[in-house]
Amino acid sequence: MVATSSGRDGWSSRTGFVLAAVGAAVGLGNLVRFPAEAAANGGGAFVLFYIFCILLIGLPIMLSETLIGRHGQASATESVKKMAAESKASSAWTSLAGLGVLSAFMILAFYCVIGGWVLYYIGIFVSDLFQSGVTGGALVGMTPDDIKAIFPGLLENGGLMAGLDAVFILVTVYFVARGVSGGIEVASVWLMPAFFVLLLGITIYGAFGGAFSEAVTYLFTVDFSKLTGPVMLAAIGQAFFSLSLGVAGMMTYGSYVGRDVNLAKTSTMISFADTSVALIAGLCIFPIVFAAGLSSEGGLGLMFDVLPHAFQSMPAGSLIGLAFFVMVGFAALTSSVSLMEVPTAWAMGKFGLSRHKAAGIVASLALVLGIASAYSFNAISGFHPLGFIPLFEGQGVFDALDSVTAKLFMPIGALLTAIFVGWVADRRLIDSENGLTGGLHQFWRFLVRWLCPLALTAILIVGIFPSVLGG
Structure with a gap:
């Protein structure tokens, strides 16, 4: 166990963090x-503006969240409470972290359902690999x-979805x-490099065996x-959601960071890696889709419908399909771990629970x-918990959780x-934590x-009133 300055378990190294x-941040x-x-x-044009938004919106917010956590050395709510008290501000500001904790929990609930779907497809391609062999097409x-x-x-x-x-x-x-150091960091240190190896491997395969130039x-x-x-x-929104901001995750992870880590540099590295994955993902997926002559339909349909069809006509399709869904599973797991850690850390600080008990309660x-x-797609599809609100009319539990968190919280x-x-x-507290100096500090503050x-x-208004954009 590696302790932070507050005596809590922390990251063993900057690399681990x-x-x-x-x-x-990296997920679906x-x-x-x-x-x-x-x-x-x-x-x-969208890609260039997206990168612009990552630099000017995503990265500043990420650094803001992380420095709050590092300064507080506690759960997200306690960290905000500490900074507010030291700034002689109202303790009501704690609600911003509380909203993030609630968001993380709600997203965790439906995100793990999607994780179960990924497990199901891993099982399909494992079975298919045994039947068709390494060199054959899938399915x-x-x-x-x-x-x-x-x-x-x-x-x-x-029932199957609930079990998965x-x-x-x-x-x-x-x-x-x-x-932190014995579980979360271990998972990340092993799974993220494996994720990048699989992502690059499938991308290289697509470059030689797929319609790479067409995808570019x-x-x-x-x-x-x-x-x-x-x-x-849309680019602003993608930049914001891509970095998983607004769920108190970086506040929580930042609270485990030692004082020797430059938060500005590490936030930049994280943003760069996340953006690189997004760009490479397009070069991984679309060559395969276009080589099979299929539609580039977006969303979950691309992953769970179009791509399995594309793998069928590919040499070594069963192996590539399995590698792809294992890769997705790694990304989904590291994201779900971070989502669960946010309410777990909150419960530990709020109620004095042990980590095992807090994590168990949150998971349950x-x-x-x-x-x-899971049942909102079938048995209780007619149940619309927020149907009395026009924005969420007709949405089942799964869609309502997604919409409330993405559009509001x-x-x-x-x-x-x-x-x-x-x-x-207090500006002195912020200046002591952000790792920036001179003109960069002034620019970040602006x-x-x-x-x-x-x-x-703007994101909030468009989420609430989609008709603003003609939606």
């Missing part, structure tokens, strides 16, 4: 959402309609219960005429909500963080005080 934070949004968003919103003997029916068939089986959800949560709680043209041809207001807001509650999410939490750090917290709040307000 960076890998854990990258694991927290990088692997599926970004390529689809880029392709649908102007290709290279031999199945028609396109058979493959297309796999995912809807899974969604109709609430339970397995994924058990794996997640195993690492969280073992502590599709994703990165710059057409600034397509960079409209809605497209720019998330499983209950996850089971409800996360943007509000990040917006309050920017206001708190930029306008409320971004946090002005640009970030404006951008996050």
